[in-house]
Amino acid sequence: MQLTLYTDISLRVLLHLAKEQSDIPFTIGYLAELFAVSRNHMVKIVNKLGKGGYLNNVRGKGGGIYLGRPAEEINIAEVVLLMENNTEVVNCEKNRCHFIGNCKLKTILNQATDAFFSHLRQHTLADLISNETNVNVPSF
Amino acid sequence: MQLTLYTDISLRVLLHLAKEQSDIPFTIGYLAELFAVSRNHMVKIVNKLGKGGYLNNVRGKGGGIYLGRPAEEINIAEVVLLMENNTEVVNCEKNRCHFIGNCKLKTILNQATDAFFSHLRQHTLADLISNETNVNVPSF
DSSP states (O other): OOOOOHHHHHHHHHHHHHHHSSSBBBBBHHHHHHTOOOHHHHHHHHHHHTTSSEEEEESTTEEEEESOGGGGBBBBHHHHHHHOOOOSSSOOOTTOOOTTTTTTTHHHHHHHHHHHHHHHHHHHHHHHTTTTOOOOOOOO | BOOOOHHHHHHHHHHHHHHHOOOOOOOOOHHHHHHOOOOOHHHHHHHHHHHHTSEEEEEEEEEEEEEEGGGGGHHHHHHHHHHHHOOOOSSSTTTTTTTTSSSSHHHHHHHHHHHHHHHTOBBOOOOOOTTTOOOOOOOO
16 A cells, blocks of 8 residues: 555655755756656646645746645645545555445545545645755755 | 555455355365466465464365464465565665665654555454355355
8 A cells, every 4th residue: 555656756756845944946857866757757746736826836947846835735545546546545446346436445445545534634745844854955 | 555466355355255154175176266366376365364363274085274273363464474585665775775774754654564564464264254145155
């Protein structure tokens, strides 16, 4: 049971933008290299996070990527729900199971997934970076 | 965020064995065809569930696959934990994230995963099949 790499990297990009205060804005190329993903992958992540209002991508010379709102206002459950295409942990249709509509497996797993998101809903991006020491961020 | 197909099918195999009372024991070939997976895949599932004590595979003529204990004694969380190779929803090493050891992302996601399993731990296989009507099981 894993979040997609897409969601995983999205959370780390937001963490990076929240933690690293810099006068030099971050670019897609820098973030792609930092998290060892392709530029194309990072473009998709930045676009989707941008549409969700979680970051701003200012184009042109001197432009860059910034958080779209304060870290205290970025809820972790909402980010994960935005980025994951599918939050159903089993796919009843796909397996053509003859118990469809006649079994509580999906119901109980969906309730467990709700418990997962209820916990995440209690946390913001600010919680993830609180009480920490600085880290050494590589420069490219 | 999905359980592996391996875990998904395992749960459905146990459901099938618990629901379908039959004098003719189920075989690996029957179960593989029923859930549209390869025979090789079903052999692995049956072996692992057998090692966990969840089913018995009686070999030879007239043999077959049976539940290894009453459905009331098969806890859903325990089955999922047995079958999933990895219950960490993000992989911090894999992405070579520079926040490793200096960030609460993994801690908060692990707590959310604990909430997921705490819910499943409240349910047994018997709960999944209670208060239901019979289904039409295809015969091969």
